[in-house]
Amino acid sequence: MPTITRIANEFLTVEISALGAEMQSATTRDGAGWLWNGDAAFWTGRSPVLFPIVGKAPDDTLLIDGKPYPMAQHGFARRREFTLDEATATACRYALEATEETRAAYPFDFRLTVEHSLDGPALTVAANVENRGETPMPFGCGFHPAFRWPLPGAQGKPHSVILDNAAEPQRQPLEKGLLSQGRTASPFEAGRLALAQNLFEDDALVFPEGAGNGLTYGVEDGPALKFHFENLPNLALWTKPGAPFLCVEPWHGTAALYEGSRELRDRPYTTLLAPGARTRFAFTVTFPA
Template sequence: MLLEDAVVINLKNEALNVVINEHGAELTSVKDVESHLEYMWQADPAFWNRHAPVLFPIVGRLHDDTYNYDGHEYHMTQHGFARDQDFQVAAQTDTSVTFTLTDNADTHKLYPFAFKLDIMFSLQGRHLSVEYRVTNPSSKAVYFAIGGHPGFNLPLGDKQGTFSDYTVAVSPAQIYPSLQLDGPFSDTEHPTTLNFEKPLALKHSLFANDAKILDLQQQPTTLTVTSDLNEHGIALTLQNADYVGIWSPSPKQAPFVCLEPWWGIADSVTADGQLQHKFGIHELHPQEMFNADYAIEFF
């Protein structure tokens, strides 16, 4: 979702050309330098009008878009406000950039905490690394979640194909604990599993009840999207994520899939509305820093 007056940052090496928007620190394009193949979803509003939003300071939805903290009620919509804020460029080279967002008068209306959020992108060969760094500069604890939501074009490459020509493989190949969504909320009372002992064939009906969610429990994991049509694909590698979501907007026949690394998750079905009790919330003590990262290989 590129705004008309948006400022964008370009990272480039011999393999890839990467575009990131200062609005939301959102990755908007990754193209192969030689073939010009576009890997990132291009935000067609008929399906989904974003590319790869940052989810902060919540992941998913709150009951009634509302939470309580320290005796006060606050309202915040799905996935939080960072995706709609203008970040500042703190550092930049030809192949790396650091974006920074700090609390301000607008965020205080939604979220009564001081914070500094740094998002670092680094391009090496055909790999793009993304690091989130949340710092608590205050004298009281900060409660937050954070995550990514990158969308990838399907099909990829010159050959004509469809969404259902692709599979998602997960390494380690095993059966993963999983959370289902009841509406937009986490059904914590009925955990289930997802079998990734072999690749999952993509089809739009898989997402009739929203995202497929793997409970990674911070296990290092790689998700790879490929097809027999050609040699192109993407691989998302996580070192310490709490969860990863796989999503495409059903029942729309959308030509993309999102692989979403999460350090946090939507409210549980039985949430009491208190931010400190929120399912999957992270507590950051005064003057401490939280780090999370993932990497994407484009091939």
């Protein structure tokens, strides 16, 4: 079994697995669990970290400088065992470095660290990517946390997602798991999206731009989770119809375009990291205190 690291303070207890550096649970001091439990009847994920791509590649194959490489949806990091780099009572850092096996799918010398840290009722999850090679390194990175729907203490109440910027970002539908070439009208009204299962009948709601750096997921005058995003310009919301969870997914990078380029560097919002450079992506979620 993968190693589990537990971090805690007076507000929160969070467990993280070495497999994928993936959060397994988030429990407030009243005993309420807010994270999806990974029930295989719906989806075994809980909070995977997405690297070195977000979303699908055509035929699960990337082109890197014209050469094909196998790459499953959302990349390989979520299926790899990380090494515990450092741990304190309220924070831990897991690391994944390039190996011969990863280079067979992604020919770059990278180091990926994933940090979970607590500050009062807030949890920050950060991914730091370093290019240890001698050539520019293209990649996507994102987060895929799933939270209970309904939230604890909010059974039977209407849930919504409210954007901090009150925007109405256009949606970019998915076609066979890839981003369609066009966009459709926003399902948000003045920054508010009333959640309903039928919204997800055609897969995730993807908003490539305009959703801003923060949102609230929850019920009016009731339990709610507040999110802030750092260097994560793309947003997706997803569930499987009938499943009791909602994924709030901030990304830097998206699936490839349908009938578009198969080159990794041509995917929307791909980061091209210079040799020796590092960059950081993070989200903070604040739980009811």
